[in-house]
Amino acid sequence: MDLRQENVLLKNKLKAVQKGAELEQQPWEPSPKKQKIMTHGTATLFAGEKILVGLDSFKEIVNQSSTIINKTLLISKFIECKEIISLVIRPRQFGKTINLTMLRKFFSIPIHPDNKNCRYELFKDTKIMERSDVYNKYFCKYPVIFLSLKNNESCSTWSSMQTRLCQQLATLYNDHHYVYYQVSQKILNKSRFDKINSGKFKDGVTKDALLYLFKYLKDYHRNKCIVLIDEYDHPLEVAYQHQYYEEARGFFASLFGALLKGNNENLEKALLVGVSRVAKSGYLSELNNLKVFPMHHEVFANYFGFTENEIFMLLQHNGKENQLDDVRQWYNGYRAGNSLNLYNLWSINSFINEGNLKAHWIDTGGTKTIKDLLWNSTEDFKNNTSMLLKGYAINVRIMEDMDYNMLAQKSNIDNVLWTLLYYAGYLTKDKNDNLCIPNMEEQFSRFIMNSLSYYDVTDKMAETNYHVFIIGLFNQAYCRGYKLISNREAGTGRFDLKIEPTEKVNFKTGVFMEFKVLKNEKQNKKKLQDKANEALEQIKNKRYFSDLPKFTKQCVICGVAFQGKDVYIASEVLNSWQN
Structure with a gap:
């Protein structure tokens, strides 16, 4: 090779390295941690100046002197897990993305050698640095393919989904552009690389895009790759909602099959x-070679979500440790492994920032499918929902695996619904493996109410739907110490819903509700009022209130009539009813 060729090669290599350094957003000098270290039991907290709600980058949280729980032993757990491919299933707001970005920063080889010092500062004083065996063998030693499949909600057609994927894969190629001039042309086809990097390539190229990148990285780094994929299931959820599920499923099966199947080299x-x-x-x-780890599996159990010890430290650092019992009541209840109770990050961080015990948890997506299914569910499902809203646990089947095609099969609809609600975080398992509502934050009851008010009600189970809706509406009464009882014999009949006080509540008022539904009739306000008054008289005539506890001070009776989204309530306060 002559001097001119050497200069060209050196220039190209420098361009590639500079390109990579830009992509790392290089702070050329390491940023020392400013957080103080707190410990409680086996948990460690880096206590910073603030808590950032919604930020999901490990590097940004640490570098902004924010508070962060030390979950770095996930790194060694991931390495030591005997499975080559691990799939972790958790509800939203459980720290999945933060953890993946942490793994990425630990394993990935810095493009510019000086950046290793910056990486070291990120992990300095963390638990994983006590594992010298892991640090010496794995820290900054592996090429990493990190692919996030979030933010596809707007892809209403398969074409728009493909366009979005082209952009995501182009970003990934751009992250590793440094291989362009260094990998042998026998391996790296520059024309293909340029097409993928442009973000405008066609379907036939995209299916193998990750496999090609795999080979480029292996050739450049002389080491195997680590793959991290965030929200692996999100494109399928979007595809199902917009009716291009089969195309999406086939494509992603090919994309990930090429990447992960038989690719041990x-x-x-x-x-x-x-x-x-x-x-x-x-x-x-x-x-x-893939192993699924849902929340109730022991492996990875304490690495996603906050544990009790971690919550104590967060509250203590923010001067709220005296509210631990209230926080438990409001936000605790997600059971992981055999005995671990977890909290979701969003609710806890929001409470600490705002100081209010209220429902903070939000579902950022994935609920439309469940809402649609609710209106095709059976009466058994709605009866079980009523039991949940009244504070009971239910024994139903959670499917080990599911296909979105099952959603169209009425014979499976209840099992599919319970499975979706469980994995989305609306429900959890108790110590007997029965399903129950996790806590007072009431995501489930609010979700049921929002879902059952989503459409006009015209089906033959309309009264059952309204019944569940009302129980969800009054679920807060159960949380405050009242009993919710439905479809029970009393007096000379069977009431629809009773809210019964207990001795521990301040306002010892009992409430009875009777529901009536107008079906197959034109909207008629007068008929709706008459139906509500009929329900009110039924409560009186059948004396449902005769079995209220003697300490009850007041009884409110309500006749409730529904038609579509219209409702009329006739009510009366009884101060004397026990004779």
Whole structure:
């Protein structure tokens, strides 16, 4: 090679390195941690100046001197897990993305060597640095493919989804552009690389895009790759909602099959995270080396969500440790493994920032499918929902795996619904493996109410739907110490709903409700009023209130009439009813 060729090669290599350094957003000098270290039991907290709600970048949280729980032992757990490909299923707001970005910063080889010092500062004094064996073998030693499949909600057609994926894959290629001039042309086809990097390539290229990148990185770094995929299931949820599910499923099966199946010569380990358990449903069905870890599995149990010890430290650092019992009552209840109770990050961080015990948890997506299914569910499902809203646990089947095609099969609809509600975080399992509502934050009851007010009600189970809606509406009464009782014999009949006081509540008022539904009639306000008054008289005539506790001071009776989204309530306060 002559001097001119050497200069060209050196120039190209420098361009690639500079390109990579820009992509790392290089702070050329390391940023020392400013957080103080707190410990409680086995948990460690880096106590910073503030808590950032919604930020999901490990690097940004640490560098902004924000408070962060030390979850770095997830790194060693991931390495030591015998499975090559691990899939972790958790509800939204459980720290999945933060953890993946942490793994990325630990494993990935810095493009500019000086950046290793910055990475070291990120992990300095963390638990994983006590594991010298892990640090010496894995820290900044592996090429990492990190792919986030979030933010596809607007993709209403398969074409728009493909366009979005082209952009995501182009970003990934741009992150690793440094290989362009260094990898042998026998391996790296520059024309293909340029097409993918442009974000305008066609379907046939995209299916193998990750496999090609795998090979480029292996050739450049002389080491196997680690793969991290965030929200692996989100595109399928969007595709199902917009009716291009089969096209999406086939495409992603090919994309991830090429990346992860039979690729041991290039793949060191892979971690996928998501909300729904659809891994084996044709999407990743050919991956025999994949292991699913749902919340009730012991492995990875304490690395997603906050544990009790971690909550104590967060409250203590923010001067709220005297509110621990209230926080438990409001936000605790997600059971992981055999005995671990977890809290979601969003609710706790929002409470600490705002100081208010209220419902902070929000579902950022994935509920439209469940809402649609609710209106096709059976009466058994609605009866079980009523039991949940009254504080009971129910024994129903959670599916080990599901396919979105099952959603159209009426014979499976209840099992599919319970499975979706469980994995989305609306429900959890108790110590007997029965489903129950996690806590007072009432995501489930609010979700049921919002869903059942979503459409006009015209089906034959309309009264059952309204019944569940009202129980959800009054679920807060149960949380405040009242009893919710429905469809029970009393007096000379069977009431629809009773809200009964207990001795511990301040306002010892009992409430009875009777529901009536107008069906197959034109909207008629007078008929609706008459129906409500008929329900009110039924309560009186059948003396449902005769079995209220003697300490009850007051009784409110309500006749409630529904038609579509219209409602009329006739009510009366009884101060004397026990004779």
